Amino acid sequence: MALASTHAGIGLSLACAFALAGCGMREHRAELGRLHAVGAYEKAAELMDQPDIKSWYGKRDRLLWELDRGAIALALDDADTTFEVLESAEQAIERQFDESIGDTLSRWLLSDADTTYMPEPYEAVYVNVLKLLAHLETGVIQGGATVEARRLSRKSDRLRELYVRQRDALDEKAPGVASEAARRGWINTNEGGEFIESTLGTYLTAVTFMETGQREFQRVAGRRLQDSIALQGGLIGEVDAAAFAGLGSMDPDAADVLVVAFAGRGPTKHASRVGPIVIGTVPMYMELPVVDVAPSGIERVWVEVEGGLRHELAMVEDLSRVAYENLERGMPVIYTRTFLRAAAKAGLTAAAAEAARRQASDSDQVWAQAVVALGGLFTMMATEKADLRSWIFLPGQARVVLVDLPEGQHRLRVVYEDWRGGTVYVTPWREIEVREHGLATIVEHYRD
Numbered sequence: 001m002a003l004a005s006t007h008a009g010i011g012l013s014l015a016c017a018f019a020l021a022g023c024g025m026r027e028h029r030a031e032l033g034r035l036h037a038v039g040a041y042e043k044a045a046e047l048m049d050q051p052d053i054k055s056w057y058g059k060r061d062r063l064l065w066e067l068d069r070g071a072i073a074l075a076l077d078d079a080d081t082t083f084e085v086l087e088s089a090e091q092a093i094e095r096q097f098d099e100s101i102g103d104t105l106s107r108w109l110l111s112d113a114d115t116t117y118m119p120e121p122y123e124a125v126y127v128n129v130l131k132l133l134a135h136l137e138t139g140v141i142q143g144g145a146t147v148e149a150r151r152l153s154r155k156s157d158r159l160r161e162l163y164v165r166q167r168d169a170l171d172e173k174a175p176g177v178a179s180e181a182a183r184r185g186w187i188n189t190n191e192g193g194e195f196i197e198s199t200l201g202t203y204l205t206a207v208t209f210m211e212t213g214q215r216e217f218q219r220v221a222g223r224r225l226q227d228s229i230a231l232q233g234g235l236i237g238e239v240d241a242a243a244f245a246g247l248g249s250m251d252p253d254a255a256d257v258l259v260v261a262f263a264g265r266g267p268t269k270h271a272s273r274v275g276p277i278v279i280g281t282v283p284m285y286m287e288l289p290v291v292d293v294a295p296s297g298i299e300r301v302w303v304e305v306e307g308g309l310r311h312e313l314a315m316v317e318d319l320s321r322v323a324y325e326n327l328e329r330g331m332p333v334i335y336t337r338t339f340l341r342a343a344a345k346a347g348l349t350a351a352a353a354e355a356a357r358r359q360a361s362d363s364d365q366v367w368a369q370a371v372v373a374l375g376g377l378f379t380m381m382a383t384e385k386a387d388l389r390s391w392i393f394l395p396g397q398a399r400v401v402l403v404d405l406p407e408g409q410h411r412l413r414v415v416y417e418d419w420r421g422g423t424v425y426v427t428p429w430r431e432i433e434v435r436e437h438g439l440a441t442i443v444e445h446y447r448d
Contacts, residue, residue, distance in 0.1 A: 024056060025056050025061075028047075028053065028056065029389075029392065031047070032044060032047070032048075032068065032392050032393070033268060033392055035047070036265055036392055036393050036447060037265065037447060038447065039075075039445065039446070039447040041072050041075045041076050041445075042076065044068075044072050044393070045069070045072050045073070045076065048065065048068065048069050048072070049069075059116070060115070060116045060117065061117050061389065062092065063089055063092045063093065063096070063117050063119060064117055064389055064391075066085045066086065066088050066089035066092065067086075067089055067119075067123060067127070067391045067393075067394075068391065068392050068393045069081070069085045070082055070085040070086035070089060070127070070130060071130060071391070071393035071394060071395070072393055073085060074130050074133065074134055074443065075393070075445045077137070077443075079134050079137065079138045082130065082131065082134040083131065083134060086127050086130060086131050086134075087131070089127050090124075090127050090128065090131075090151075093119050093123075093124045093127065096116070096117075096118055096119060113385035113386060113387040113388070113389070114383070114385065117389050120323070120326055120327060120330070120390070121326050121330075122198075122319075122322050122323045122326045123390075123391050123394075124155060125152065125155060125156060125197075125198050125201060126198065126201075126319065126391070126394060128148050128151050128152040128155060128201065129152065129198055129200055129201040129204065131148045132145055132148035132149060132152065132201065132204050132205070132208070133204065133260060133441075133443055135148060136204065136207070136208070136258060136439065136441040137441045137442070137443050139438065139439075139440075139441070141208060141211050141212055141439065142212050145204075145208040145211075146208055146209070146212055146214075149204070149205040149208045149209065149221075152198075152201045152205060153205065156197050156198070156201075197228050197232070198317060198319075198322065199225060199228050199229060199232075199236050199239060199316055199317045200316050200317040200319070200398045200400070202221055202224055202225040202228060203225055203244065203247070203316050203317075203400060205217075205221040206218050206221035206222045206225060206247050206248060207247075207255075207258060207402070207439070209221060210247075210250055210252050210255075211252055211438075211439050213252065218247075218248060218249075218250075219248045219249065220248075221247075221248065222244070222247040222248020222249065222250075223248055225244055225247065225248075226241055226244065226245070226248075229241040229244070234321075235321065235322070235325050236317050236318060236321060236322055237315055237317060237318025237321050237322075237397065238315055238318075239314075239315050239316060239317065239318075240314065240315070243314035244314070244316070250402075252437075252439075254402075254404055255402035255403065255404055255439070256403065256404055256405050256434045256435075256438075256439065256440060257402070257403040257404075257405055257410075257412070257432065257434065257439070257440045257441070257442070258400070258401075258402055258403075258439055258440070258441040258442070259303045259311075259313060259400065259401050259403065259412070259414065259441075259442045259444075260398060260399070260400050260441070260442070260443045260444070261301045261303075261313050261398070261399045261400075261414050261416070261443075261444045261446070262395035262396070262397065262398055262443070262444065262445045262446065263296050263298040263301065263395070263396060263397045263399070263416060263446050263447075264294065264295075264296030264298065264320060264395065264396025264397050264447070265294055265296075265320070265394075265395070265396045265447055266319060266320050266323055266390070266391060266392070266393070266394030266395060266396055267291045267292060267293045267294075267320050267323045267324055267327075267390065267394075268291075268292050268294075268388075268390060268392070269289045269290060269291055269292065269327075269386070269387075269388040269389075269390055270289075270290055270292055270388065271287040271288070271289065271290070271385070271386040271388060272287065272288045272289075272290045272386070273285070273286075273287050274286050274287070274288070275377075275380075276377050276380070276381055278374070278377055282346050282347075282349070282350045283346055283349055283374070283377035283380055284342065284346055284380075285342065285377060285380040285381050285384055286338050286339065286341075286342040286380075286384050287338070287384055287385055287386035288331075288334065288335060288338060288386055289327070289334065289386040289387055289388055291323070291324045291327045291328070293320045293321070293323075293324050294320070294396070296320075296396050296397050297418050297419070297424070298397065298416050298417070298418065298424070298446070299417055299418055299419040299421075300312060300416075300417045300421075301313040301399045301414060301415065301416050301417070302414070302415045302417070303401060303403065303412055303413070303414050303415075303442075304412065304413050304414075304415060305403070305405065305410055305411070305412050306410065306411040306412070306413075306429065309403075309405075311401050311403050312401065313399035313400055313401040313414075314399060314400060314401060315397065315398075315399050316398050316399060316400045317397070317398045318396070318397050318398075319394060319395055319396060319397065319398060320394075320396045320397065323390075323394065338384070338386075341384070342380065342384055345379070345380050345383075345384070346380070349372065349375075349377075349379070349380075352372050353372040356371070356372045395445065405434045406434065407434050407435060407436055408433070408434060409431060409432070409433055409434075410431070410432050410433075410434060411429045411430065411431050411432075412429070412430055412432060412442060413426060413427050413428065413429045413430065414426070414427045414442070414444045415427075416446050425446045427444050427446075430442055
């Protein structure tokens with residue numbers, strides 16, 4: 001019984017340790033979600049800047065802090081913090097692409113949730129999209145927005161290639177596992193296309209090159225935007241390609257103001273649990289991440305210019321939808337890894353239970369097996385955690401419009417309407433200066 005008691009005790013200790021370690025962080029992240037839901041960006045910034053809160057993230061989750069803090073800074077028009085934090089996030093993401101051997105082993109042997117945070121493809125792309133927006137908003141186009149536009153294009157190509165390699169590797173190493181999971185309804189599959197590109201990022205790229213007079217780059221970005229909308233269809237939301245048909249050849253003198261309006265919130269995750277169950281002496285428990293998307297109630301968005309002019313913004317990307325689709329495309333790999341890892345732990349526990357039975361006296365054999373099996377189950381429940389980490393402050397939808405206004409001072413505000421045509425939010429008036437050459441950019445946020 002000594003071996004059985006030891007094994008069970010280790011399982012209970014691990015469960016308690018993991019619960020205590022994760023409780024504070026889970027509650028903190030839940031509080032961030034609540035602040036995001038009401039658009040309390042200043043409070044969120046104050047919370048995340050507290051030294052004790054930052055210490056919770058540590059090296060393993062530092063990227064999560066940077067993603068959320070950078071998005072909060074953009075919403076607060078704090079360009080300096082946006083650049084500083086998201087630049088650090090991008091460097092961390094580049095390092096994560098070359099995942100360490102230790103993290104790779106931990107992901108396959110222990111848990112997805114207890115390793116260094118591995119960003120989703122859409123998170124890697126949106127870091128550059130938000131930085132590109134911040135450069136446009138501050139008016140730093142040449143050497144600022146142009147740099148981010150080129151980075152964004154290269155990163156999209158790289159992530160597309162990475163997606164294809166991962167899919168091919170999965171088909172080679174575990175044929176049938178993903179299809180069986182889909183048949184049982186444990187995961188969704190989506191074979192409608194390849195890696196989903198950010199049409200917002202491509203749109204901003206075309207606008208950037210238009211403003212710098214790089215007409216060929218503008219033309220290429222405009223064509224790529226049309227192709228992305230056509231190929232990806234509803235995967236990026238209800239985007240009308242006709243609204244952007246002339247962007248590739250648009251004259252820079254035809255637009256003086258860019259308005260970008262975000263609405264809604266990005267997706268979150270919850271755990272889908274299988275078990276806990278014990279079949280004979282074999283325990284089984286695993287968790288899979290499931291994405292939750294909160295639909296936006298916003299139907300139309302307008303920009304009003306003081307004096308009577310009114311321009312409707314066009315939907316360019318549903319970021320929540322893109323995030324959902326990208327995660328679903330990665331689910332076969334996550335499922336395979338989780339299943340094989342849980343099966344290996346179950347096999348080890350079954351072997352330990354059999355060893356305990358053989359060492360126990362005849363009268364204690366059943367108890368020895370049961371105690372070790374329960375200890376193994378506790379260990380699995382403590383270590384088999386779905387990775388629910390995600391970019392909480394990612395916006396939900398993006399709408400855009402280019403406006404031509406006379407030179408001089410103007411006051412603008414953005415109006416959000418629901419599906420009934422009722423006004424649900426009006427931003428404060430913002431003053432801009434339109435010059436003969438240049439682009440004034442306004443970025444607004446609304447959480448519904």
